[in-house]
Amino acid sequence: xxxxxxxxxxxxxxxxxxxxxxxxxxxxxxxxxxxxxxxxxxxxxxxxxxxxxxxxxxxxxxxxxxxxxxxxxxxxxxxxxxxxxxxxxxxxxxxxxxxxxxxxxxxxxxxx
Numbered sequence: 001x002x003x004x005x006x007x008x009x010x011x012x013x014x015x016x017x018x019x020x021x022x023x024x025x026x027x028x029x030x031x032x033x034x035x036x037x038x039x040x041x042x043x044x045x046x047x048x049x050x051x052x053x054x055x056x057x058x059x060x061x062x063x064x065x066x067x068x069x070x071x072x073x074x075x076x077x078x079x080x081x082x083x084x085x086x087x088x089x090x091x092x093x094x095x096x097x098x099x100x101x102x103x104x105x106x107x108x109x110x111x112x
Contacts, residue, residue: 020048022098024056025091028066031082057081065090 023046027037034054041048060066065087068079083091 019098020046020052020056021060022091022094023048024053024060025065025083025087025094028081028083028087028091031069031080033078033080037081060087 023041024037027040032040034050034057037057038048038050038053057066057068061068061081064084066081067084068081071078071080
């Protein structure tokens with residue numbers, strides 16, 4: 001058997017991985033660049049490593065859930081992301097699924 005700490009870290013990572021997409025989509029109604037998104041998530045209690053965020057943003061863009069644009073009028077160019085109309089719809093559906101799932105999980109955990 002593996003080390004208990006390693007197992008807990010792996011299970012925690014799996015749990016977070018499954019929820020980060022919803023967390024990121026929730027913050028993308030308005031355009032944001034990566035670092036601003038990291039800050040926004042951290043302020044709301046969902047820390048995310050930039051090495052996790054940027055590949056996730058690219059994946060969501062590739063899936064058509066986010067669109068990106070470059071802004072070059074500031075001191076340095078920044079790539080901004082925003083939910084697409086398709087991303088809005090998927091976000092609404094995921095939010096509904098999450099509400100049902102989290103309510104069920106809450107009920108299960110109250111049994112302890």
